[in-house]
Amino acid sequence: MARAALSADAVVDVALRLVDEEGPAALTLAAVASRAGVATPSLYKHVRNLAELRALVSVRVMDELAERTGRAVLGRSADEAIRALMLAWRAYVVAHPHRYSAVVQAAEPMVAQAGDRLVAIVLAALRAYGLEDSDAIHAARCLRAAAHGFAVLEAENGFQLPEELDESYDLLIRMVIAGLRT
Amino acid sequence: MARAALSADAVVDVALRLVDEEGPAALTLAAVASRAGVATPSLYKHVRNLAELRALVSVRVMDELAERTGRAVLGRSADEAIRALMLAWRAYVVAHPHRYSAVVQAAEPMVAQAGDRLVAIVLAALRAYGLEDSDAIHAARCLRAAAHGFAVLEAENGFQLPEELDESYDLLIRMVIAGLRT
């Protein structure tokens, strides 16, 4: 091998820093190459094209999110686990709003698989409720939809009114928990 | 006035048809101009730039959604109103998935105002629960987050497993309603 300076992972690292600092719209091959100290076409040695880079970034973000929410659930069960999972979810979004906005639900199988890993965490957190197969999946979808919807709206400044977002999210958590007792 | 062939509204019409047929990524000034039978720079006589066109499209979509959900709520109250609102929300998304994906939560004030109009519908649907000012806003945010999160995931094929989405959404509705009794 020659000059192992860059790699697909390293390119994604650069892309993530770029997104964090300048927003998802700034994610361009030219900008990434510039930051990596390399000419634009060189990136094609590590990444198929811009669409794939976006997908790789999305996978990285979803895996980070899965890792944190998974860690938050450890050692807790039922309501406490759900609350911890949702709090960890939002904490990640608040810490990296641009990163979260950069996620694209592409048709790429790699992104779908990352989504599955995230759903697996949610399903694990729901285990204590003793839901049957299909019911567990429906519940996991609802939890994901609630957390994701709030996250998207907060990350993109969709909430206008000045009321405390912490309180709104606390209500959402209580709503989800109440709904799970059905 | 001369040659009133095109107008900002007409441009948005063309853009919406384009998005419906080819997806949000195809929304480009060149493509819109081509469909409108006009040269690309001519669009600037009706729209400030691509960002504004995206914002105008978003406003149109959010207003359509507000109109339909608002109509669904008419004559119903409490749980029935909530259920009707959420069903209308998803019905719109299923009917026009690309359109929904094209919505951008931009910083533009016009988009924020359209969001406010949508929130107003939600607040009206919640009136029967007799929530006090701030509580109503928190509840409206949660309902919006739940409906929007599910909509985004469904519109962008975020749900992989084969379970019936209708059932999942029905559970989400029941969760929201159960949560509102708190």
Next chain:
DNA sequence: CACCTCCGGCTAATACCATTAGCTTTCGGG
């Protein structure tokens, strides 16, 4: 030690897109 291969960088070229400047046409009102 010399050689050969392959990998990861490069430059050049192409095509598409947004945007601006400035010209032309066409209508509608005085």
Next chain:
DNA sequence: CCCGAAAGCTAATGGTATTAGCCGGAGGTG
């Protein structure tokens, strides 16, 4: 009948992704 403004046009600029093809060095092989 004329004139001004609105709405179209062409031309030009700059940024972007992407492809093709060249080049040099690192590492293994004789």
